[in-house]
Amino acid sequence: MNDYLVKAVAYQNQIRAYAVNSTATVAEAQRGHAARPTAADALGRSMTAGVILGAMLKGEEKVSVKINGGGPLGTIIVDSNAKGEVRGYVSNPQTEINEVGKAVGMKGLLTVSKDVGLMHPFVGQIPLISGEIAEDYTSYLSRSEQTASAVGVGVLVNSDYTVKAAGGFIIQLMPGADEDVMSMIEERIKVIAPLSSIIAEGSTPEQILEHVLGSENVTVLESMPVQFQCQCSVDRISNAIISLGSEEIQDMIETDGHAEANCHFCNESYYFDTGHLEALKKIAL
């Protein structure tokens, strides 16, 4: 099944809700990074919430989320956009600690940078609450975007480290809505079956929302495909090499006669031979 995301309203338009089944997307990230289970879980949770943040945007807008809690996983970076395209990276995918919170750590920050086409991106930053990802995103949305929110994300990893299932939701109180509605939903979330078991059943995004909000309360407005999509290209890597300057490029030519670059996100490798480097050197200053 291809991954997709739904946007919905609930409780007489007092609630805006998003849910996604991100299984294939997270599976691709796990394979690309050869990530061990906890790294795949942390990265998958971050990507699942990140792709929903992207879905809140419009047109060519983009969002990048950076999580660094000082734990053994290092930094997690997720880039996504309004088209359901997302990519993710974790510094130390081989980390063996088997609890996400401990692997991420909680002495650090969650930073969200939104490119909405203005000269400078909108940047919001909060201290991590637990390193468990969902709570950290909830804190970001509530504190930095002043939107009362509930975030749930889950990833299930098979014994061979492949991803069995991934998905999640973000539920938000609309401006001017009754705050009791959010409290009621939070109470409901505490007593229903955990998200992980719903995800394990391979639930659709619609089913995730019905589970969390109650089927009678949800009106799905639209759905959109979601996929792992890297933004790297020969042009982008070329530009990065050009920005090093002609002296640096000359040094590469003399030292190795070539240059190789690996994309952190998708593991694609790019090879530049001497002729290619000579051409880039001519463009560089």
Ligand SMILES: [Zn+2]
């Ligand atoms: Zn890439």
